[in-house]
Amino acid sequence: MESLPALFHLGPLGITATVVTTWGLLLILALGSWLVTRHLSLDQPGLAQTALEGAVQAVDEAIEAVLPGRGGLLLPFIGTLWLFVALANLIGLVPGLSAPTGDLSTTAALALLVFFSVHWFGIRAVGPRAYLRHYLAPSPLLLPFHLLGELSRTLALAVRLFGNIMSLEMAALLVLLVAGLLVPVPVLMLHVIEALVQAYIFGTLALIYIAGGMQSGPEASPATTSPPPAVPVP
Amino acid sequence: MAIDWTTFTLEVINFLVLVWLLKRFLYQPVIEVLGRRQAGVARILEEARRVEAEAAERRAQFERRLADWEAEKASLRAGLQAELETERGRQLSALSRTLVAERERQRAQEDHRAAEQRRELEAQAILQARRFATRLLSRLAGPELEGRLIEVFIADLTQPPGDERAGEDRFAGLDLTALDEEGRARIISAFPVAEAQRQRLAAALTARLGRPLPLDWAEDGSLLAGLRLTLGPWQLNLSLADELDAFAQAGNHAG
Numbered sequence: 001m002e003s004l005p006a007l008f009h010l011g012p013l014g015i016t017a018t019v020v021t022t023w024g025l026l027l028i029l030a031l032g033s034w035l036v037t038r039h040l041s042l043d044q045p046g047l048a049q050t051a052l053e054g055a056v057q058a059v060d061e062a063i064e065a066v067l068p069g070r071g072g073l074l075l076p077f078i079g080t081l082w083l084f085v086a087l088a089n090l091i092g093l094v095p096g097l098s099a100p101t102g103d104l105s106t107t108a109a110l111a112l113l114v115f116f117s118v119h120w121f122g123i124r125a126v127g128p129r130a131y132l133r134h135y136l137a138p139s140p141l142l143l144p145f146h147l148l149g150e151l152s153r154t155l156a157l158a159v160r161l162f163g164n165i166m167s168l169e170m171a172a173l174l175v176l177l178v179a180g181l182l183v184p185v186p187v188l189m190l191h192v193i194e195a196l197v198q199a200y201i202f203g204t205l206a207l208i209y210i211a212g213g214m215q216s217g218p219e220a221s222p223a224t225t226s227p228p229p230a231v232p233v234p
Numbered sequence: 235m236a237i238d239w240t241t242f243t244l245e246v247i248n249f250l251v252l253v254w255l256l257k258r259f260l261y262q263p264v265i266e267v268l269g270r271r272q273a274g275v276a277r278i279l280e281e282a283r284r285v286e287a288e289a290a291e292r293r294a295q296f297e298r299r300l301a302d303w304e305a306e307k308a309s310l311r312a313g314l315q316a317e318l319e320t321e322r323g324r325q326l327s328a329l330s331r332t333l334v335a336e337r338e339r340q341r342a343q344e345d346h347r348a349a350e351q352r353r354e355l356e357a358q359a360i361l362q363a364r365r366f367a368t369r370l371l372s373r374l375a376g377p378e379l380e381g382r383l384i385e386v387f388i389a390d391l392t393q394p395p396g397d398e399r400a401g402e403d404r405f406a407g408l409d410l411t412a413l414d415e416e417g418r419a420r421i422i423s424a425f426p427v428a429e430a431q432r433q434r435l436a437a438a439l440t441a442r443l444g445r446p447l448p449l450d451w452a453e454d455g456s457l458l459a460g461l462r463l464t465l466g467p468w469q470l471n472l473s474l475a476d477e478l479d480a481f482a483q484a485g486n487h488a489g
Contacts, residue, residue: 004238016241022248029252033260040267042274049267056264072265076257084252100245105238109245 004103018103025087025100062204066211074210077117081110082203085161089195092169093188101198102165104158111158114206115150122213134216157205164198364482368458371474375459377425379474383460384423384431387472391438419447420464424457424473439463 006014036052045053059079060071067074085101092099100106122131135146168191175187419439421427427435432451440446447465454462460473471477 004241006240013240013244014238015244016238018241019244019248022245026248026252026255030255030259033256037259037263040263042267042270045267052260053264053268056261057268075265076253076261079261080249080253080256083256084249103238103241104236105241106245108237109242110249112242113246113249 016103016105017098018100018106021091021097022088022100022106025084025091029083029087063207066207067214070214074121074207078203078207078210081114081206082199085110085202086196086199089165089199090192092165092195093191099165099169099195101161102169104162107158107162110161110202111154114157114209115154117206118150118209118213121210122216125214126216131213131216153205153209157202161198161202164194168194360482364478367478367481368475371458371478375424375474380423380425380459380461381428381431383472383474384427384435387461387463388431388435388438391435391442417447417466418450420450420452421461422452422454422457422464423461424453424455424459424475426453427451427461 004016004018006016007020008015036048040049056075056079059082060075063074063078064071088100088106090099091097092102101110119131125131135143172187172191421435432449436446436449439449456475458474458478460471460476462473462476463470471480
């Protein structure tokens, strides 16, 4: 396996197309957010503001459904995951661009961030001792299995997203090569759906992992816990 | 495809930067707006609850006031009813008294009317009796009857005062002091009186009065029979007409 070639170099760093595309997404999202939220109206929200508020509230309610009272804390991370992964998946539909999530480096970076976020939010929620103790529950003999589970689910998170998006792009490319110009359109529609579904799965799994970490201690009361939603994992 | 560690590291940094940027420019402003709007809605809801509570309080107050009004109305109505009952009783009593008085008045009027009718009937009966007696006595009257009446008069004059056998003393009130020396007596008779009888009558008068009186004689057929003696303001009647008049007047006075 070989990595993507660098488009240019910044000193010793080779900048690949994935990074450039990500920067572009970063710029678009930052500028778009600034433009949209520049004149938010309290009394007479426009169509865009209403849609934006609805989207933010939907993400917040999804987090609250899993972790009641923690929406404000997790909204930036989980919301950004959903938004970035969805856009990164869809950007591959633009001719000449490739999806950043079709690069294992990106999905591995996101999975690593999710991995550390689980511990970070877990320790913040229940404290380091209680958090680390849950690896020994119900028996210290299960510690290797816990560690193995942590690594395997992080790896699965990265590989699942990478595999799905890469395969989608490759399939679309093969259909385009074999069948002609307009034939891949239905495949591209499937690409859209698959991109959104994969973004939802990635963000929801991250939310569930983080919720598991935050509810691992004895302080977690039954009233603040709720069963995680069922997530289809292809 | 292998992991490019430069890309991996830059993607980690990129994502963290993106989290910060979106938190700064997207989530925070939207959350603040939503929070302010929710606070506004909460304020409006609180205001609505306050207004609702105020309205409920006013409604309760109004209902209490209404109940008080109803109670007061019922009390006033009961008082008015009692007053009406009292007034009705008073008016019925007054009406009853008025009816009794009216009945008494009508009864008195009826009695008065009956008495008037009875008196009128009696007067008519007396009048009829007088006419009848007048017709009868007119046929019976004559010099003989007059002579007998004059004899009765002379007998009454000669009867000593205080003798109860003669009945009523016709001359008990005679007072000759009112007559002057020239005073004369006037005697009216229905028929011409015989001279002897005139002298006996003059003698009886002189004896009775204690002094002689000149007598003027006259005749008046309306007396039917008998005579009428006038002494100054006094008049003594002993005629059928005068007796019939006295009878009629006595009957009227008795009625």
